[in-house]
Amino acid sequence: MIKIVGLGPGAIDALTLGGLRALKNCQKVYLRTEKHPTVEYLKEEGISFETYDYVYEKADSFDEVYQTIATNLIEKIDLNSTMVYAVPGHPLVAEKSVFNLIKLCEQKGIEYEVLPAVSFIDAIMERLKIDPVEGIKVIDAFDMNHQVLDKRIGTIVTQVYNPFIASEVKLKLQEYYNDDTEIYFVRAAGIKGLESIRKIPLYELDMQEDIDYLTSVYIPKDLNNKKDFYDLINIIETLRGEDGCPWDREQTHESLKKALVEESYEVLDAIENEDDAALIEELGDVLLQVVFHGSIGKEDGYFDIGDIIEGICNKMIERHPHVFGEGVAKTSGEVVVKWEEIKKKEKGFVTVTEELEGIAKNLPALMRAAKVQSKAKKVGFDWDRVEEAMKKVEEELQEIREVYNGENKVRIVEEVGDLLFACVNVARFLDVEGELALNATSDKFIRRFSYIEKEAEKKGIQLTEMTLEEMDKLWNCAKNAEKK
Missing domain, CATH: 3.40.1010.10 (Tetrapyrrole methylase, N-terminal domain)
Incomplete structure (x- = not known):
């Protein structure tokens, strides 16, 4: 025994x-x-x-x-x-x-x-007058990376053996708490002659000279510390509450659709501009939309933010069997194939048509067209060469020439759509994102038009007073200047 x-x-x-x-x-x-x-x-x-x-x-x-x-x-x-x-x-x-x-x-x-x-935890609670009923979390310093910290309860970090470990603990705590957060440095709690308990700012934790195997750290409950995900949830629920904001209370899943699209595109702008500060802000706006929909779902009684998080967690695990299961995928190409196979099974798609119809209809038209074509390509319904796709563009343009002077508006819309669809096909063959390419061209147009406007202003001429030939001449000047 x-x-x-x-x-x-x-x-x-x-x-x-x-x-x-x-x-x-x-x-x-x-x-x-x-x-x-x-x-x-x-x-x-x-x-x-x-x-x-x-x-x-x-x-x-x-x-x-x-x-x-x-x-x-x-x-x-x-x-x-x-x-x-x-x-x-x-x-x-x-x-x-x-x-x-x-x-x-x-x-x-x-x-x-x-x-x-008697545990050293008991000694710390006695010396700091901590009531565990109010919530307390005890963490081993060696297990910090596997823990989720919470400012809503007091936290004791044990086994802060030396300055190196103290530094690692400090860095982890700074992810959740402000640098100047007041914490308690606790050494030899309850031992007469050895005990040392003092308040210090978090950033000074690894600067203490008496760190040893008897050292622990206590971070008091502090609701006013760094904002976290649960603060965002509480803010939205407050805004939609009885004493909240009239506008926020009126919003529905339907009314927020446009905002989600706009915020997503602003994220893309921040990425294009390589602006990290803007990216932080815009990603926050997208997260706000997700939490907003979660709050509405909770009020309606159908789902809440927890269901959203659980759903995406389960999806990521199920679609990565090569990471979380026994599947094998050595290249990103193999990963994509597996992803599509699992997705098809999840959605219950049997035919290719069902897969095509499953592509979101609210995607930007160029993006949706590219996805439709890519799905069809997987079963061999595609051109063999880009030259054939280019020839199709010429055919569609000719069909527009045949109908554009007519009165059949429906036919004109149809032929213009066919032309755009054919152009997307060419872009796909050339591995060009049609959406990005068109946006780049729109930016180029704005730059060249700006040149025309500035040149006209230098000459004291209003754009409305200029002929198309005069503006076109300036356009070519801007074009040549860009090439140089």
């Missing part, structure tokens, strides 16, 4: 009678580390022990240390006698070696007993 004993946070008075009795009555005592204030008292009491400090020097990681300790203890267990494994604090608080040991004991049918103790 093995008894797992907690040595408390470091003060002698924090040792439990049960823990002390187990230590005194057992011949085989093993400590995870001798680096603990209570250990001197154990020596004074004549308790002999062995430690696992040597494992820290040999192992490459803390995970390896804790697993090695647990495995070694199992090897030393004598089923006919009792041994003790003692750790700092409470055995079940931030003690991975203990959990590894318990797992092995249960796998091998070895009897064990955990003797509770």
Whole structure:
């Protein structure tokens, strides 16, 4: 049998009678580390022990240390006698070696007993007057990258062993909190003569000179800190609430359609302009639209932002079996093929026509046309060469010539549409995004027209007073200037 004993946070008075009795009555005592204030008292009491400090020097990681300790203890267990494994604090608080040991004991049918103790968490709560009922989160400094922090509850970060770890903790905290957030630096809580608790700004955390294995950090609850996703949700729900904004309360999924399209295009503008500040703002506007629709869905009782997030998470996992499952995809091309196969199965598409009809009708017309053509190409319905696609453009232009003077407006619209569709085909063959190409041409037109207007202004002439020939001459001048 093995008894797992907690040595408390470091003060002698924090040792439990049960823990002390187990230590005194057992011949085989093993400590995870001798680096603990209570250990001197154990020596004074004549308790002999062995430690696992040597494992820290040999192992490459803390995970390896804790697993090695647990495995070694199992090897030393004598089923006919009792041994003790003692750790700092409470055995079940931030003690991975203990959990590894318990797992092995249960796998091998070895009897064990955990003797509770005062935890360093208890000492910190007592010294800082923290009521855990109001919410508290305890995080291991070595597990920071796997944690989601929340300013709405107090947070204790344990095992801030040295300045390097403190620096890593600081960087992670700065993702969620302002740099000047007041935090508590806690060293040796509850241990007389060693204890040091002080308020410091977050940015000074790794500058403290007394950081050691007894160091922890406490970040108090602070609702006014950095804004996060839940603040945005609360803002929208407040705006749509009884005492909120009349305009926001009136919005519906239908009324917001145009705004979502406009905000998306403003994101594209920011990307084109390589303007990071604008990109932050415009992406925020798009996120606002998503949360807005989530809030409306919640009020209607059909869905909420959680359903939206769960849906996209599930979709990304299901469509990436080569990452989250057993699928294989070594190139981006293979990924696209797999994506389309999974999407087709999800949507229940059986025919190619169903796939074509499944392309969003509210996409920009050039983009939708390109997607339709690409889908058709997959089953071989496409030109073999770009020259054939160009010839089709000429044919469609000729058909416009045949009908443009007529009175059949429907036929004219149809033929113009055919011409544009044929032009998209040429662009697709040349691997050109029609939408981007047309936007670039519109920008070029504006530049050249601006040249005409400025030249006319220099001459004191209004554009309305100029002939087309005069403007066309200036247009060619602008064209030549661009080429130079």
